[in-house]
Amino acid sequence: MSLADENTPITPDAPDADELARMRQARFEKIGKWTLPVIVMVIMLVAWDRIVVLNEIPHYILPGPGLVIETLIKDWPILFDALLVTLQITLMALAVAVLGGVGLAVLFTQSRWVEMSFYPYAVILQVTPIVSIAPLIFIYVDSRLAGLLLCAWLVAFFPILSNTTLGLNSADHGLRDLFRIYGATRWQRLRYLQLPSALPYFLGGLRIAGGLSLIGAVVAEYVAGTGGIGSGLAFRILEAGYRLNIPRMFAALILIAGSGVVIFAGLSFLSHMLLRKWHESALKRDG
C-alpha cells in the first residue's frame, strides 16, 4: 500500500494496474508458447507451397507440402513398418544405455580404481564419431540387430554415464555425515542417499540420450545399408533416394523428426512426474 492509495481505496482482491499487467503478460506467454510456433509453421508451409507452385519445381526435385502429406498417407503401410523397426532399435538402445550408463556410474563411484581405469575409454568412445566406428562394427558383429543396437548404444550411453556419475558424487556433504552418524553401510548410502540424489541428473542425461539413441539408430542404419533386417526409416530414405522418390524421403524425414520430438516430450514428462514433489527444478515458485 503506497501513500497514493489513500484517495482511491481498493479492496485487497481487486488487482491493481501492475498485477493486471502481470496477468496479461502471463496469459500472453501461455497462449504464445503454442500459437507462435504454429503460426511460424503455417507461414513456412505456405511459403514452401508457393515457391514450388510459382517456380514450377518438379516433384522429383522439391515436392510441395501437400504432396509430402499425400505420400505419407499413401505410403503409410511401408513407412509405419519402417518406423516400428527404427523405434525398436532406438528404445532397445536407450534401455541398454540406461543399464550400462547407470551400472558403470555406480561402479565408478564405488571404486576409484575402476573409474581411473575406464573413464578415459568411455570418453574416447564418446568423442569418436559413430559413422567412423560403425563400418567396423558391422564387419565384426554378425547379427545386424546387434550391430545396430551397439552403434545406437555407443552414441547414447555417455550422457547417462557422465550425468549419473556427477549426480552420485554430488550428494550433500551434511547428509553424508548424517548417514555416517547413523552407521549406514556403503550399500545403504548408495540406495538411500546417492541414487535419489542422482535422479535429477540421471533424468537430464536420459533426455539427451533419448534423442541420441534415435540419431544412433538412424546413423547405424545408413552405415549398415540395404539388406538384412535393415528396413527402418533411414533405409527407406536411402532406398527412396536411389529411386528419386523425393516425396517419400520427406515423409520419412517427418516421421523421424516427429519420433524425436515425441521421445523428448515423453522423457520430459517422466522427469517432471518423478521430480515434481521434491526437486527444485520441478517446483513452482510461489511469489
Place this chain on the structure above:
Amino acid sequence: MRLTGSARIGDTPIFKDLDLSLEAGAWTCLLGASGVGKTTVLKLFAGLDEAVTLSGHLEAPERVALMAQSDMLLPWLSALDNVVIGAKLRGDRVDLDRGKEVLSRVGLADQAARKPTALSGGQRQRVALARTLMEDRDVVLLDEPFSALDALTRAQMQDLTAELLADRTVLLITHDPLEAARLGDRIVIMTAHGLADVPVPQGRIPRALDAQDVLQTQANLLNQLRMPS
C-alpha cells in the same frame, strides 16, 4: 566426555593443547570466531573425523545425535520418513507412531506427509529437531543449528530445543553471544590460544531474552570475542 590434545587437517594446525570436557546432563556452549576450529571439535566428538589428525585423547560415546545449520533432511522423503530414517538405516523396527508423536511435540503434527521443500526454514529445522529427539541419544551435538533462521523463529527454536533437550549432554557450537547467554549452562570461548570459561547468567535455560544478566553476558561475550588475539 572429554577432548584433549592438538589437531591438524593435513599440514594445517587447527587447535593446540585443547582441554574440553562436557558435563553430563548440561548444555555447553562453545563460542568463537570463524576458523578457530569449533566445528573440528564437534566433528571429533561426532566421529566424523576422517580428515582430522588428533594427537591427544578423545572420550566420546559411540552414538551421538547431530543437528546442524543446514537441516540435513532428505528432500525426497516426507517429514515423517525423515524423522524415522535412523531406525530404517539401522534396520530397526520403524516406529511410525512414535515418529508422529515426536513431530507433534515440535508442533508439526499436520505436516507429517509434506516434503521438506513444502516447509518453511523454521519448520524444516523443527523436523531436524524431531529427528534428533527420535534418535534419543544422551549426547546431542548442535552445530549452529539456528543461525540460518530469522530472529523470531530463532528465539522460538531456542526455547523449543532447550525444553525438549533438557537434561541431555549438549554441545552447542554458536557464533551468537545472545544464544550462548540464553542456552549455556557453561559458556566457553575458543580462541587460537585456547579455551576460556565465561561466567554464566543465573537461572535455568532457556533464559529470558530480556533478563538483565543475559543481556550483560551477551555484551561481555561480544567484547571478549572482539578482543585482538
